[in-house]
Amino acid sequence: MSADHDTNASTGLYGRFAATARRHPDATALEVEGTSYSYRQLESLAGRLARLLLDAHGGATPRCVGLLASRTLTAYAGYLAVQRLGAVVVPLNPGFPTARTADIALRARLDLILAQPDQAGVALPVPVVTPLNTGTPGAAYRPIPPARPVHPDDLCYVLFTSGSTGAPKGVPVQHRSVEAYLDHVVPRYGLGVGSRLSQTFDLTFDLSVFDLFGAWASGGTVVVPGPHDLLAPARFVARENITHWFSVPSVVSLAARLRQLRPNTMPALRWSLFCGEPLTRAQAAAWQAAAPASVTENLYGPTELTLSCAQFRLDAAQAAAPSGTTVPIGTLYPGLEHLVLDADGHPAAEGELCVRGVQRFPGYLDPEDNRGRFVRHTSGKATVVTDTAPPTPDLYYRTGDRVRVSEEGLIHLGRLDQQVKIQGYRVELGEIEAALRDAPGVRDAVVLAVPDQGGQTALAAACTGDRVDSARVLGTLRLRLPAYMVPASLTVLDTLPLNANGKTDRTALRRVLQRDGNANGANADGAMRAEAPSVGGSNR
Incomplete structure (x- = not known):
């Protein structure tokens, strides 16, 4: 089925890969x-894995397949195999607790799970298939099934994010949304044969789709870093001749702390893209100095809006702006509309960002999660939709992000759920974090609301930096912020804890701050130092 003959057809992710394989069969894909x-x-490996999946499912095409793999050949060929079958892929992280993976398998109603070989023995509530344990030893020599056509409304993948109720929340994304995304980013970043894209994201993080299919839709190469390469990204970029770098901003801070971002160490890098958390001017400047010929863009977008949906391109002057401020998220992609709404639902210069359009997801896997997450805008005012029905295209998705409209586009001000009340005052944690990043010696900073010994809400801060004097930093904040906004404690860490996607793990950090606060009774007059916990956590 071809889009040239049927307006309801979609090439889908696999169709784009297959078209590239026909044009450039000998180019390096991975x-x-x-x-x-x-x-x-x-393509041959993906076809053989597709055959194994069919055989494992009794010859029938599975509807939904889990992919329990991370940065292995099984992960990449397996992703393509599921897409070749026209099935929905649900990435699963082998490093996550088995109980969480089992919960997701049930919530997603997986037919089976394709796992990398070292996961063959994992006990899960659905059949687990590996290339070395399929129950069909001759499957590799059986006819490879043809690629199945997909409809634009068909689901492409489902990702599970951390839910506010404590249960994983499934976010399904349609082929039409991913294709619209690719139609924008592939030409924007000049992707094609010769492009070499870093693959820094776990497959449970939707930004990995850019790495994989931005390359495979255009003839580029996916270059997978080794386990220690993200500690020294400049060395990885130079060694592997990377042309397109994409990561969370925390990688910049970690590399800078390890003194791995010396000036002009990435002279051949052409594009530097950052997404997943706020990008500070200091991070942008440090990276730009190491990659002077690179174009740097800050991207923004929740999983519900298909990878990223807004962009801001920096120039040298913008990167050199005051280091404590964050880079704007800029303007939205084509095919998207947005509203900025105040607390009463009226359009405003500052408020919650709400978005609709081709990249908006069709509603959560569990309809109950739709309640309150969409707004309808009529007669100059938006009203929250409180039912659980699948959202119609006219509805705007509530991102939960506070933004301000500026001449540079949208400015990200933090999460609405980062607004807390201290002594009766509304406090935006992002404002305090920005002030901390401006303090002498501070690189990164996070502020959390934690219970004090009396059970009241207090502010606790953590930062990284060189020779940070916590008493001096907090004294500086007292000159800049009201007393109720000055954290009661400041913990100086070698590194901020990161989750599996490289983002700051606020849950793990909360445990550190509460543990150290209880053990040491530290306050604003003294600093504490603690080792960051190991990487772990959930999607964005």
Whole structure:
């Protein structure tokens, strides 16, 4: 089925990969674990895995397949295999607790799970298939199934994010949304044969779709870093001749702390993209100095709006602006509309960002999660939709992000759920974090609301930096902020804890602050130092 003959057809992700494989069969599609795979080879591997999935499901095409793999050949060929079958892929992280993976498998109603070989023995409530344990030893020699056509409204993948109720929340995304995204980013970033894209994101993080299919839709190469390469990204970029870098901003801070971002260490890098959390001017400047020929863009977008949906391109002067401020998120992609709403639902210069359009998801996997997450805008005012029905296209998705309209586009001000009350005052934690980043020696900062010994809400802060004098920093804040906004404690860490996607893990950090606060009774007059916990956590 071709889009040239049927307006309801969609090439889908696999169709775009297959078209590239026909045009450039010998070009390198993937480099992982020291081995390169051409488009011809990767297409063959995907076809054989698709055959194994069919056989494992009794010859029938599975509707929804989990992918329990991370940065292995199984992960990448498996993603393509599921897409080749026209099925929905649900990425699963082998590093997450088995109980969470089992919960997701049930919530997603997976038919089976394709797992990398070292996960063959994991006990899950649905069948687990691995390339070495399929129950069909001759499957690799059986006919490879043809690629199945998909409809634009068909689901492409489902990702599970951390839910406010404590249960994972499924976010389904349609092929039409991903294709609209690719139609924008592939030409914008000049992707094609010769492009070499970093693959820094776990597959449970939707930004990984840019790495994979931005490359595979255009003839580029996905270059998978080794386990220690993200500690020294400049060395990885130079060694692997990376042309397109994409990561969360925290990678910049970690590399800077390890003194891995010396000036002009990435002279050949062409594009530097950051998303997933606020990008500070200091981070942008540090990276730009190491990659002077690179164009840097700050991207924004929740999973519900398909990877990223807004962009801001920096120039040298903008990167050199006051270091404590964050880079704007700029303007929205084509095919999207937005509203900025105040607390009463009226359009305003500052408020919650709400978005609708081609990249908006069709509603949560569990309809109950739709309640209160969309607004209808009529007669100059928006009203919150309180039912659980699938959202119609006219509804705007409530991002939960506070933004301000400016001449540079939208400015991200923090999460609405980062607004807390201290002594009866409304406090935006992002404002305090920005003030901390302006303090001498501070690189990164996070502020959390925690219960004090009396059970009242108090502010606790953590930061990284060189020779940070906590008493001096907090004294500086007293000159800039009202007393109720000055944290009661400041913990100086070697690194901020990161989750599996490289973002700051606020849950893990909360445990550190509460533990150290209880153990040491530290306050604003003294600093504490603690080792950051190991990486772990949930999606964005």
